[in-house]
Structures are given as structure tokens and as C-alpha cells.
Amino acid sequence: MPHEDSETMMPVCVDGGLTPVLNALDEKLEPDTQITNYELAPLNDKSLTKVPQELEAQSVAEEASTDSAFEAPEEDVDDSDSDWSSSTPQGLFPEQVEVPAYTLLNQIGEGAFSKVFRAVPAAGSSRAFLCKNYRQLAVKVISKKQLNSHKNNDKSKATTKEQVLKEVAIHRTVSAGENVVSFVDFFESEHYFFIVQELLSGGEIFGEIVRLTYFSEDLSRHVIRQLALAVRHMHSLGVAHRDIKPENLLFDPIEFIPSPRRVFRKSDDPKTKEDEGVFRPGVGGGVIGTVKLADFGLSKQIYATNTKTPCGTVGYTAPEVVKDERYSTQVDMWGIGCVLYTMLCGFPPFYDEKIDVLTEKISRGEYTFLRPWWDEISDGAKYAVRRLLEVDPGKRYDIEEFLADPWLNNCDSLRTQEAAAAAAQADAGVDSKLKKHKNYSMENVHTSNKKKKHVHRAFKRDSSLLYSPAAVAMRDAFEVNNAVQRKEQVTRHTSTGVKLALLEENEEASLENDMFQLSINSSTILNRRKKREVPIAVEAAVGE
Numbered sequence: 001m002p003h004e005d006s007e008t009m010m011p012v013c014v015d016g017g018l019t020p021v022l023n024a025l026d027e028k029l030e031p032d033t034q035i036t037n038y039e040l041a042p043l044n045d046k047s048l049t050k051v052p053q054e055l056e057a058q059s060v061a062e063e064a065s066t067d068s069a070f071e072a073p074e075e076d077v078d079d080s081d082s083d084w085s086s087s088t089p090q091g092l093f094p095e096q097v098e099v100p101a102y103t104l105l106n107q108i109g110e111g112a113f114s115k116v117f118r119a120v121p122a123a124g125s126s127r128a129f130l131c132k133n134y135r136q137l138a139v140k141v142i143s144k145k146q147l148n149s150h151k152n153n154d155k156s157k158a159t160t161k162e163q164v165l166k167e168v169a170i171h172r173t174v175s176a177g178e179n180v181v182s183f184v185d186f187f188e189s190e191h192y193f194f195i196v197q198e199l200l201s202g203g204e205i206f207g208e209i210v211r212l213t214y215f216s217e218d219l220s221r222h223v224i225r226q227l228a229l230a231v232r233h234m235h236s237l238g239v240a241h242r243d244i245k246p247e248n249l250l251f252d253p254i255e256f257i258p259s260p261r262r263v264f265r266k267s268d269d270p271k272t273k274e275d276e277g278v279f280r281p282g283v284g285g286g287v288i289g290t291v292k293l294a295d296f297g298l299s300k301q302i303y304a305t306n307t308k309t310p311c312g313t314v315g316y317t318a319p320e321v322v323k324d325e326r327y328s329t330q331v332d333m334w335g336i337g338c339v340l341y342t343m344l345c346g347f348p349p350f351y352d353e354k355i356d357v358l359t360e361k362i363s364r365g366e367y368t369f370l371r372p373w374w375d376e377i378s379d380g381a382k383y384a385v386r387r388l389l390e391v392d393p394g395k396r397y398d399i400e401e402f403l404a405d406p407w408l409n410n411c412d413s414l415r416t417q418e419a420a421a422a423a424a425q426a427d428a429g430v431d432s433k434l435k436k437h438k439n440y441s442m443e444n445v446h447t448s449n450k451k452k453k454h455v456h457r458a459f460k461r462d463s464s465l466l467y468s469p470a471a472v473a474m475r476d477a478f479e480v481n482n483a484v485q486r487k488e489q490v491t492r493h494t495s496t497g498v499k500l501a502l503l504e505e506n507e508e509a510s511l512e513n514d515m516f517q518l519s520i521n522s523s524t525i526l527n528r529r530k531k532r533e534v535p536i537a538v539e540a541a542v543g544e
């Protein structure tokens with residue numbers, strides 16, 4: 001039942017909102033315990049099947065003495081030198097001491113306050129049962145010290161913990177979506193928060209765009225459709241992701257099958273353009289199979305699904321407010337448009353070295369289908385991009401409209417001969433189709449099921465590509481773009497006089513941060529990047 005408090009007009013989250021979940025999480029916090037294990041009641045079918053109730057039974061602190069019916073994962077075969085397949089830790093990580101339930105194998109990603117590790121449930125631990133469903137996992141480790149050093153007053157400290165809990169609550173809420181990275185586990189230790197998720201071993205779609213410079217229409221459609229399905233799931237639950245970008249799209253790799261006949265666009269340099277490989281309808285193209293949406297750090301519940309009432313606004317349910325709230329999810333449609341544009345041509349729709357100019361271009365929706373890069377891209381694809389990059393959120397495609405778009409529903413076309421040949425090759429046996437790709441170190445990864453000896457691939461990408469000036473510029477463009485979109489949403493609320501009760505404190509803080517980032521108008525992206533702490537490799541690349 002919705003909780004209404006029309007007298008006080010206090011922002012109380014309605015039934016189905018996240019506040020009850022957060023409160024429940026908060027009550028579980030025991031400040032004096034070294035490791036806090038949150039009891040997370042499953043919120044969806046997927047987490048029910050993948051995170052059984054045993055998860056709640058034991059404290060992670062009890063690991064050493066736990067005598068569980070642990071079925072040790074079978075050893076991998078011939079994978080000792082592989083980053084993505086080895087079950088041997090590739091170092092002793094300081095974080096490991098505080099997470100005995102999982103064995104951290106190697107670091108695979110990094111965020112502003114976090115590191116992400118490939119991991120396995122520790123033998124004999126209370127999480128060992130997870131081996132049945134997950135051969136490997138991704139453990140996001142958020143450093144409390146780094147979080148807190150970002151802010152310097154007590155109120156903000158509380159806010160940052162709240163932000164982490166909110167990310168967890170939202171991730172759990174949306175985790176059942178087919179194309180959403182599954183949530184597995186969450187707990188806190190003295191120095192860290194740990195968010196455990198399913199592992200997508202291909203890494204980020206971002207890396208593939210950089211490597212291939214652009215995707216064919218077939219491959220773009222394959223990726224964007226899966227992103228759209230993830231977004232539909234989130235929107236159906238009243239949640240907006242608000243940070244859609246190629247870095248937050250992860251994929252499971254498939255075997256690479258080289259194109260028997262390369263087709264180049266006139267803007268390509270045949271000497272340097274990487275082969276995308278054969279596209280197989282229903283499977284994927286290049287090395288990209290299943291695609292899933294990750295990172296719910298900026299996600300927000302917009303409305304409760306049962307009432308469609310704006311979340312956090314009680315006693316204020318005028319139709320225009322509800323309409324406006326629903327428009328909030330339209331931020332994601334803009335994000336989908338930017339990702340689609342970028343995949344099709346290899347560069348983002350909005351870019352300028354000066355942030356104030358870039359901000360202006362984004363606000364006005366000023367982009368073009370630049371020649372010669374867009375010359376050979378179909379009108380159907382351009383139409384879809386146009387409908388997504390519509391400045392007025394009311395006119396912009398919503399998720400259902402996009403999923404019905406003719407171009408998106410064009411059957412995965414072309415190259416049927418190649419697809420048939422690929423299928424024949426696949427039938428001929430696994431080993432014969434393993435092809436060496438020059439930009440990858442390819443490793444065979446054997447699953448724990450020795451009977452099937454199913455082989456899939458893990459890839460090590462040439463990381464220098466990820467810090468090339470073009471790659472850094474693309475990252476920056478998405479970062480600024482998403483911040484502008486979030487800001488526009490709030491500005492629209494304010495200017496239409498709509499009550500901003502939905503802006504919780506932590507969101508105001510992040511908004512301020514966005515505003516700060518965008519208010520340094522005279523900065524160029526280059527200067528701004530230098531002001532932040534960035535990896536040395538980025539600086540080096542920029543300095544070239």
C-alpha cells in the first residue's frame with residue numbers, strides 16, 4: 001500500500017520505492033562488527049534462482065570455520081597463463097584480507113572509487129554454493145577511504161554510504177532483466193563495500209568500438225537491441241539508469257570467425273581497419289555475444305510501478321507531474337541514441353574540445369551525420385538515431401517505440417552465406433574454429449564441466465588502444481553528455497515549477513558535482529582532465 005502523508009507533504013517513498021529496502025539495509029549495519037553481512041531478501045526471480053537463501057544464513061566473518069557441503073570447482077585445464085581463465089590469484093591484493101568468502105584472482109576494471117576483480121567463491125566458504133551457478137564472478141570493491149576523502153563533512157559521509165546502499169538496492173531491483181548484469185551478493189567490511197556480480201568476461205563494448213573503430217549495422221543492431229531490452233526492463237520497474245555509455249555495456253565473448261570477404265566503407269583505411277568478423281544472426285558478431293547493462297551508481301527510481309506515482313513525492317500527484325516524472329526515463333533514450341550513433345560511425349554525436357561549447361551543442365541537439373563516415377549508413381539507421389536524439393523528451397522515442405523501430409526489427413540481415421558458413425564451421429567442432437586474432441591474446445577457457453569440455457573464449461585487449469586520444473575523447477564526450485542530460489532534466493523540473501521532492505540529499509550532492517563539472521565553462525576538456533586524477537597512461541596519450 002502506498003504510504004501517504006498528505007498533511008506534511010514530506011517526501012516519503014511510496015510502496016515499491018527503494019526507501020524501505022534502504023532502511024532495511026541500514027538497520028542491518030552493526031558499526032562495531034568488522035564485516036557486515038547484509039541480509040538481502042531476494043527481490044526478483046533471477047536472484048531467487050541464483051542467490052539461494054543460504055546466502056543469508058552465514059556471516060562472511062565465519063568463513064574459516066565453516067563446514068559446508070562445498071563442491072570444489074574443478075580445475076581448469078591449460079589455462080595457467082591466462083588472465084581471464086586462471087583460477088590462481090595473480091597477486092595478493094590488500095582487499096583480499098577483508099573478503100575471505102571470495103578469492104580475488106585479478107583486477108579487471110576500475111571506477112572513481114572502486115576496483116573490480118575477477119573472483120571465485122572461496123573453497124569451504126559460505127559462498128561456495130555459488131559455484132553451482134557461477135563459475136567466476138566480478139567483485140566490485142569500493143574503498144570507504146576514497147569515498148570519504150572525496151567529501152569532508154559528516155553529513156556527506158553518511159550520504160556516500162547511502163549512495164552505495166542505493167546502488168545495491170537498485171541493482172537488486174533490476175537484476176532479473178535478461179540483459180542486466182546479475183546482482184549476486186553485497187557486504188561491508190572495515191575498509192570496503194563489496195558488490196558481487198556475474199562476470200561478463202568480454203569486458204566493455206567501449207573497447208570493441210575503439211578496436212574496430214565502428215560496428216557494421218548488423219552488429220550495432222545486435223548490441224543496441226540488447227541494451228534496449230535492458231532499459232525496457234528497468235523502465236518497466238520505474239527505474240532510470242541515467243549513465244548509459246559504452247563503458248557500462250559489458251559482453252560475453254563468442255568465437256571470432258574472420259570474414260571470408262572483407263567489405264570496406266570508403267572512409268576506411270583497408271590497411272588499418274580491423275576485421276569485425278562474421279555476423280551470425282541470433283549469436284552475435286565479431287567477438288560480441290550477449291550484451292548486458294552494468295553500473296547502477298547513478299540510477300534512480302522515478303516512480304513506483306504499482307501506482308505510477310513519482311517516487312518521493314506524496315500528496316502531489318498532478319498528471320503533469322507524473323508525466324514529467326515519466327519523462328525522466330527519457331534520459332536513457334538519449335543515451336541509447338548516443339551509443340547507437342557512436343557504434344555506427346566510431347565517434348560520438350556531440351563533441352567539442354571546449355566544455356561550454358560541447359554543453360551547448362548537447363542542449364540544442366546539434367549534431368550531424370558527418371560525411372564521408374555516414375554516407376554508407378542506411379536511412380533506417382539514421383531515422384532511428386534522429387528519433388532518439390530528439391531534444392524534446394516528449395517527442396523522443398520512448399523505449400517501446402524504439403523497440404518497434406523498423407530498422408531495429410530488420411532481421412539480422414545480409415551476409416547469409418557467411419552466416420551459413422559460420423554455422424557449418426561451428427558444427428564441424430570447436431577446435432577447428434578457433435582463429436587467432438592479431439589484436440587479441442586468445443585463450444581457451446574450459447568450463448568446470450569436464451564432460452562437455454565446452455570451450456569459450458576470453459580476450460586480452462591491447463590496453464594502449466583504450467588510452468589513445470580518440471578513446472579518451474570518446475569517454476569524455478559521454479561523461480559530459482550524460483551529466484548535461486541529467487542536469488537538463490532537473491532544470492526542466494525547476495523551470496516548470498514542479499516540486500523537487502524527488503531530489504534526495506545525495507542526489508543533490510551529485511547534481512552539484514555535475515553542475516560543478518559543467519560550470520567550468522572556460523576549461524577545455526584537456527585542462528579539465530588534467531585537473532582530475534587520471535591514469536598516467538591517459539596523460540601520456542594526451543601529451544602525444
Ligand SMILES: Nc1ncnc2c1ncn2[C@@H]1O[C@H](COP(=O)(O)OP(=O)(O)OP(=O)(O)O)[C@@H](O)[C@H]1O
Pocket residue numbers: 108109110111112113114116138140181197198199200201203204247248250294295296297
Ligand atoms: N560484472 C562485470 N564483469 C566484467 N567486468 C566488469 C563487471 N563490472 C565491472 N566491470 C569492469 O569494471 C569497470 C568499472 O566498473 P563500474 O563501472 O561498475 O565501476 P564504477 O566505480 O561505477 O565506475 P565509474 O566511476 O566509471 O562509474 C567496468 O567499466 C568494467 O570494465
